[in-house]
Amino acid sequence: MPAPLLAPAFELSLSEVVREMLVRHPDALIVSTCGFTSRELFNAADRPENFYLVGSMGMSAPVALGLALARPERTVIALDGDGSLLMNLSVLPLVAASGTRLLHVVVDNGMHESTGGQSTVQRSDFVALALAAGYRSAVRVETAAELRAAELTEGPALLHALTGPRTDGPGRRVTHTPQEIVERVRTAANRPVN
């Protein structure tokens, strides 16, 4: 049995990963997994393109995939967590077979942080899992420099970011109603992209 992955320096944070994605893909539709991840995205930049999941753990990638299938011209990001992806690993071959350009970002702090920091199964090699499932590219990053340098070619692609626990609070809860979120994303998804 291979040794579990460790993040010795805990250099990266969820906030940095979210900010990097927003800078790289300002027009992307982003489906964020429930808990602190959706709150982080909301507080970083409350864009109409953000689909904040408040429940349905494990569903950020399938919902993002549905958006990507419906709007193949758009960049679609599934902002996932290690616990969420582990709950629904069968999504990997599903995304791989879809032929979409989905960017699957897995922010891996090795824990269920939103519920109090309980451990997930163990830190898993999501890069190897994604490539074995058929993703066209997958990259693991552990530092800010690696994050900035990460090259993700045509999707489906997976970015596995090893992060440490939060050092500050989780930020405000999403204030939009679920219906408002749907309406905003639908409008944004159907707006012409430059």
Added chain:
Amino acid sequence: MHTTTVGSTTARDLLHSLVDHGYTLATGVPCSLLNGAFRLLEEPGDDARLAGLRYVPAPREDSAVGIASGAVVAGERAVVLMQNSGLGYCLNVITSFNLIYDVPVLLIVSWRGHDGNDAVEHDVIGAELLRLLDLFRLPHTVLDPADPAGSVSTAIDQMDKEQRCGVLIVREGI
């Protein structure tokens, strides 16, 4: 035997009706009662009307509902085909996503165990299917094999009116 020949008239009419209602995406997990529909989705052949209905096989029914929901959020029409056993997997997504965000997805659900004479694994869900749907106020219609288009229209009308996932129940194999 629940299997039918590829492209049974009922299955073809059902799928044509979905296309006529603007459906562009079908996903799901197979059931022998829905074999004809799945075969047509996999192999539409030269049926031009089916060309616009993209089929995505899913590993599990809850992921299928997730995919369909993403497409509906984008403004498309999407349908999920599954056996009634798959509803169990879907309950979390339906109750914590579709019924919270008001994102209705059409579900075509086979009714294994409806008469108590099916394989034993279908006994429990088969006996309670309609009560399960009623519990979450999911509008449902039992497919009339003699009028698939009418049944599809009824199911979609109910779904649109209530803005909740609509369920078209398939009791006999198509």
